[in-house]
Amino acid sequence: MLLHRLAEVSGEVAATAARSRKTALLAELFGDAEADDVPIVIPYLAGRLPQGRLGVGRRVLGRPVPPAAEPSLTVREVDARLTELGKVSGPGSQAERSRIVGELMGAATATEQRFLLGLLTGEVRQGALDAVAVEGLARATSADPAAVRRAVMLAGSLQAVARALLADGPGALEGFRLTVGRPVLPMLAHSASSVAEAVEKLGSCAVEEKLDGIRVQVHRDGDTVRIHTRTLDDITDRLPEVGAAALGLAGERFILDGEVLSFDAGGRPRSFQETAGRVGSRVDVARAAREVPVAPVFFDVLSVDGQDLLDLPFAERHARLARLVPEPMRVRRTVASGTGGAAEAERFLAETLARGHEGVVVKALDAPYSAGRRGASWLKVKPVHTLDLVVLAAEWGHGRRAGLLSNLHLGARTADGGFAMLGKTFKGMTDAMLAWQTERLGRLAVGDDGHVVTVRPELVVEIAYDGLQRSTRYPAGVTLRFARVVRYREDKRPEDADTVATLLAAHPEVRP
DNA sequence: TTCCGACAGTGGGGTCGCAAT
DNA sequence: ATTGCGACCCCACTATCGGAA
Numbered sequence: 001m002l003l004h005r006l007a008e009v010s011g012e013v014a015a016t017a018a019r020s021r022k023t024a025l026l027a028e029l030f031g032d033a034e035a036d037d038v039p040i041v042i043p044y045l046a047g048r049l050p051q052g053r054l055g056v057g058r059r060v061l062g063r064p065v066p067p068a069a070e071p072s073l074t075v076r077e078v079d080a081r082l083t084e085l086g087k088v089s090g091p092g093s094q095a096e097r098s099r100i101v102g103e104l105m106g107a108a109t110a111t112e113q114r115f116l117l118g119l120l121t122g123e124v125r126q127g128a129l130d131a132v133a134v135e136g137l138a139r140a141t142s143a144d145p146a147a148v149r150r151a152v153m154l155a156g157s158l159q160a161v162a163r164a165l166l167a168d169g170p171g172a173l174e175g176f177r178l179t180v181g182r183p184v185l186p187m188l189a190h191s192a193s194s195v196a197e198a199v200e201k202l203g204s205c206a207v208e209e210k211l212d213g214i215r216v217q218v219h220r221d222g223d224t225v226r227i228h229t230r231t232l233d234d235i236t237d238r239l240p241e242v243g244a245a246a247l248g249l250a251g252e253r254f255i256l257d258g259e260v261l262s263f264d265a266g267g268r269p270r271s272f273q274e275t276a277g278r279v280g281s282r283v284d285v286a287r288a289a290r291e292v293p294v295a296p297v298f299f300d301v302l303s304v305d306g307q308d309l310l311d312l313p314f315a316e317r318h319a320r321l322a323r324l325v326p327e328p329m330r331v332r333r334t335v336a337s338g339t340g341g342a343a344e345a346e347r348f349l350a351e352t353l354a355r356g357h358e359g360v361v362v363k364a365l366d367a368p369y370s371a372g373r374r375g376a377s378w379l380k381v382k383p384v385h386t387l388d389l390v391v392l393a394a395e396w397g398h399g400r401r402a403g404l405l406s407n408l409h410l411g412a413r414t415a416d417g418g419f420a421m422l423g424k425t426f427k428g429m430t431d432a433m434l435a436w437q438t439e440r441l442g443r444l445a446v447g448d449d450g451h452v453v454t455v456r457p458e459l460v461v462e463i464a465y466d467g468l469q470r471s472t473r474y475p476a477g478v479t480l481r482f483a484r485v486v487r488y489r490e491d492k493r494p495e496d497a498d499t500v501a502t503l504l505a506a507h508p509e510v511r512p
Numbered sequence: 513t514t515c516c517g518a519c520a521g522t523g524g525g526g527t528c529g530c531a532a533t
Numbered sequence: 534a535t536t537g538c539g540a541c542c543c544c545a546c547t548a549t550c551g552g553a554a
Contacts, residue, residue: 281529522547
């Protein structure tokens with residue numbers, strides 16, 4: 001199949017709003033693909049490279065090259081060249097990658113170039129990624145969409161399912177069972193604004209500590225342990241303590257879901273930055289483990305002794321977990337049900353925060369493990385802080401925000417009467433707010449370099465954030481975590497905005 | 513008919529490690 | 534030795550479609 005066909009369909013998919021039409025377009029294309037094209041075409045249209053990330057970004061892409069007049073590239077040829085690209089490493093590799101990408105781009109038409117660019121940078125904006133590709137695949141192969149979805153979750157990969165489906169038909173889906181050693185997409189949580197709201201929504205529920213670390217899925221099969229992240233990357237080699245802990249448990253075969261984090265000498269959790277840095281260290285793991293030891297804390301079990309527990313209610317899964325994993329390695333929790341449930345949840349949240357944790361996750365006791373879904377049966381609740389800050393500048397948006405001022409630079413007042421930038425945010429704005437701020441900030445503009453519009457520091461905005469973290473990038477030595485706009489405060493003047501000093505005083509645990 | 517779950521899009525900061533400078 | 538880049542951790546929120554209620 002020609003890449004051109006695929007790029008054109010991607011364009012059509014992007015141009016239509018209806019998901020049913022997107023699905024139909026993808027299904028038609030999958031159906032037209034030859035057997036050898038399919039393992040490439042499907043991931044491409046899901047916005048993914050079969051090879052994974054290839055180390056191609058702005059720098060490697062370099063300047064645009066003139067497009068070819070006529071389409072000639074086949075998807076298999078592109079795939080072969082990208083496989084070659086992925087093998088390049090060592091000194092001179094960046095130039096070599098640039099050369100290969102340039103050659104490929106030079107052979108591509110303008111339409112193909114746009115598609116390839118999106119694919120290489122992970123920004124295929126067609127309003128249809130994994131979920132729609134799964135629907136399309138189901139339709140193209142006359143398989144039940146729900147069964148395909150489930151197989152993808154259990155396989156942790158669309159490609160493997162696509163290959164099996166096309167080779168052996170819908171019957172192949174049964175081959176995708178929960179298997180120790182093969183990671184599944186983890187269940188995710190929604191947000192709730194209070195524990196009362198969460199408990200009201202879920203009824204009988206468990207309230208668990210939300211630990212601010214790295215999510216892990218731990219598989220043990222006899223003497224073998226594999227550890228995977230939320231995106232299913234294998235990080236076994238980086239976490240020897242976790243491997244040892246899994247081998248120390250009284251079970252031979254199991255899959256556990258949990259969080260890894262580091263604690264200080266007093267048993268309080270260390271900052272996310274410290275834990276993430278440790279888990280990210282790959283070169284001298286032994287040294288990293290000495291300096292920042294980590295421990296796993298488990299909250300769910302997906303499989304024990306060959307038995308698939310995914311569809312059991314959480315209450316039963318937890319009973320199995322409690323049999324397998326001793327107390328200190330299990331997340332602290334309480335159960336909230338009936339009258340007084342909300343009050344108990346509230347008490348537990350306060351206690352959890354006092355222990356230095358992030359918040360709580362409220363989980364329905366009757367819910368199955370919805371692998372790969374952000375199911376409504378897990379609700380996280382974290383305290384939210386707010387500040388009044390001053391807009392120092394704004395950046396022009398991309399995609400659907402093109403032509404609108406989007407990303408705000410936020411400043412707090414300093415002792416000398418100026419402002420210190422604390423970070424940026426593009427979150428929380430409605431379309432109406434985007435239009436309003438574009439006009440309003442336009443009137444305050446004092447400079448525009450085509451990317452950043454600098455403004456007179458006069459507009460006050462209320463910002464919500466999850467906490468403070470250390471920063472080497474910003475002048476106050478701190479930055480806001482997950483800042484988002486709540487509303488504009490036109491009733492406030494810049495001299496009413498919050499100061500760096502009050503911000504630091506509100507977060508004594510964080511020092512610049 | 514209205515409501516709500518699921519998705520895609522729009523990007524944020526930090527850290528590590530490699531390659532380039 | 535330092536700097537820049539890319540991958541991957543953490544993530545919030547809004548708009549929209551389409552099925553559920």
